[in-house]
Amino acid sequence: MTSRSNQTNKPLHKKNKSKSSSIWGGRFEGKPHEIMDQINPSIDFDKRFFRQDIKGSKAHAEMLSAQKIITESDKDKIIHGLDQIEKEIDEGTFKFSRELEDIHMNIEARLAALVGDAAGRLHTGRSRNDQVATDFKLWIRDTIDILDKQLMHLQAALIDLADQNFNQVMPGFTHLQVAQPVTFGHHLLAYVEMLGRDRTRFQDGRARLNECPLGSAALAGTSFPIDRNMTSKALGFDRPTANSLDGVSDRDFALEFLSSASICSIHLSRFAEEVVNWTSSQFNFISLSDAFTTGSSIMPQKRNPDAAELVRGKTGRIIGALNALMVMMKGLPLAFCKDMQEDKEPLFDATETLHVCIAACTGMVQDIEANSSSMENASELGFSTATDLADWLVRVLNIPFRQAHHITGCVVKLAEQKKCLLKELTLDDLKNIEPKITNDIYAVLEPSKSISSRRSYGGTAPQNVKTAISVARQRFLES
Numbered sequence: 306m307t308s309r310s311n312q313t314n315k316p317l318h319k320k321n322k323s324k325s326s327s328i329w330g331g332r333f334e335g336k337p338h339e340i341m342d343q344i345n346p347s348i349d350f351d352k353r354f355f356r357q358d359i360k361g362s363k364a365h366a367e368m369l370s371a372q373k374i375i376t377e378s379d380k381d382k383i384i385h386g387l388d389q390i391e392k393e394i395d396e397g398t399f400k401f402s403r404e405l406e407d408i409h410m411n412i413e414a415r416l417a418a419l420v421g422d423a424a425g426r427l428h429t430g431r432s433r434n435d436q437v438a439t440d441f442k443l444w445i446r447d448t449i450d451i452l453d454k455q456l457m458h459l460q461a462a463l464i465d466l467a468d469q470n471f472n473q474v475m476p477g478f479t480h481l482q483v484a485q486p487v488t489f490g491h492h493l494l495a496y497v498e499m500l501g502r503d504r505t506r507f508q509d510g511r512a513r514l515n516e517c518p519l520g521s522a523a524l525a526g527t528s529f530p531i532d533r534n535m536t537s538k539a540l541g542f543d544r545p546t547a548n549s550l551d552g553v554s555d556r557d558f559a560l561e562f563l564s565s566a567s568i569c570s571i572h573l574s575r576f577a578e579e580v581v582n583w584t585s586s587q588f589n590f591i592s593l594s595d596a597f598t599t600g601s602s603i604m605p606q607k608r609n610p611d612a613a614e615l616v617r618g619k620t621g622r623i624i625g626a627l628n629a630l631m632v633m634m635k636g637l638p639l640a641f642c643k644d645m646q647e648d649k650e651p652l653f654d655a656t657e658t659l660h661v662c663i664a665a666c667t668g669m670v671q672d673i674e675a676n677s678s679s680m681e682n683a684s685e686l687g688f689s690t691a692t693d694l695a696d697w698l699v700r701v702l703n704i705p706f707r708q709a710h711h712i713t714g715c716v717v718k719l720a721e722q723k724k725c726l727l728k729e730l731t732l733d734d735l736k737n738i739e740p741k742i743t744n745d746i747y748a749v750l751e752p753s754k755s756i757s758s759r760r761s762y763g764g765t766a767p768q769n770v771k772t773a774i775s776v777a778r779q780r781f782l783e784s
């Protein structure tokens with residue numbers, strides 16, 4: 306049909322906008338059902354992308370102008386308008402609209418209001434599909450950089466506490482049964498290693514995600530002569546994504562990020578569990594101040610390690626987010642599907658949760674007071690130096706280890722019967738079990754001797770811990 310049949314002489318695409326959604330323009334005549342207002346918009350949560358969205362749009366506009374797809378003057382208007390929008394959002398004066406669905410269209414609509422027709426040219430050669438993938442990658446990349454710093458601070462706090470306790474003896478456990486004495490510093494440094502791996506896991510994911518989807522357009526690429534290398538470079542990506550279908554539908558980066566976040570939160574939950582145990586009156590290894598504990602409304606004596614319990618508990622939310630995204634992605638056909646809008650809320654929640662958990666752990670570590678005498682007393686219990694006794698039999702009397710293990714078992718049994726510590730058995734008691742035992746054996750039954758003997762690489766001896774602390778400072782804190 307030609308414009309001759311258009312009685313008002315107005316182009317058809319400018320008519321009849323009243324009933325249909327103003328966003329979709331010509332094709333739609335009816336209004337969306339009211340339930341669509343509840344299920345469809347993502348603006349309430351994806352507004353977090355505003356800075357990344359503006360950055361991406363600026364890079365796109367610069368490229369369109371450099372490629373002569375839009376004029377320089379339109380580009381200048383767009384950039385100016387986007388700066389204005391960023392300011393409005395920062396200052397809280399921007400009006401977000403659910404009708405405009407998401408951050409991309411909210412910004413574009415405001416840009417149209419600010420700079421007129423030039424705004425309509427910004428979306429040339431791109432789609433919300435590549436836009437949202439780009440924003441999401443930029444956002445996760447920024448988040449990883451924040452998490453890396455946070456984790457480094459937690460490592461620093463742990464290393465400082467380890468330094469203060471490099472020779473503080475405590476019982477080491479396996480199966481939560483007393484195993485062998487260790488140093489508290491050594492125990493704390495175990496968490497420094499875990500967090501170090503967490504940091505590299507996030508970095509691995511960061512390197513893999515650093516390919517730019519912008520310019521994949523809806524799914525097939527575009528007929529405009531865009532320069533994807535230019536936008537990729539401007540946004541700090543290593544290269545553009547190689548396949549447009551993959552570019553818009555890949556969410557591996559979100560899954561990988563959440564998987565790293567889950568593992569990290571599991572590490573934090575293990576530390577939190579130790580804090581819960583250690584602050585109990587049964588252990589009493591450490592104390593936390595009022596800052597990280599709460600009282601009970603009924604039991605006046607209570608001091609509950611709420612922060613630690615919540616770190617432990619919140620792990621469920623982070624792992625839950627990973628689960629939610631994996632199930633959402635499973636079986637989705639290429640390319641973009643609206644299901645993928647569901648990738649954000651769990652990930653945002655998991656990220657906020659992880660930030661707060663790391664901060665709480667850092668605060669707790671800085672707050673911990675080691676209760677030396679409790680740790681020392683506890684390290685005498687549970688026949689913690691039985692392995693040292695067996696090792697002495699091997700080293701000094703040249704008894705094969707299996708036999709030494711058996712002899713030590715008999716010694717422990719006797720101490721159990723006499724309800725005493727190993728070092729409280731008399732030399733006669735010991736000689737009755739193994740006649741070649743001499744007075745020298747008593748030296749190895751002291752927990753302090755036990756720890757200082759464990760000098761194998763990675764072992765718990767105080768002198769190892771001292772070295773490990775300075776190595777950890779170089780490996781993790783000086784970059």
Ligand code: ARG
Binds near residue numbers: 406433
């Ligand atoms: N709001 C969408 C999201 O969060 C943006 C992409 C929408 N694309 C589309 N074709 N509906 O994923």
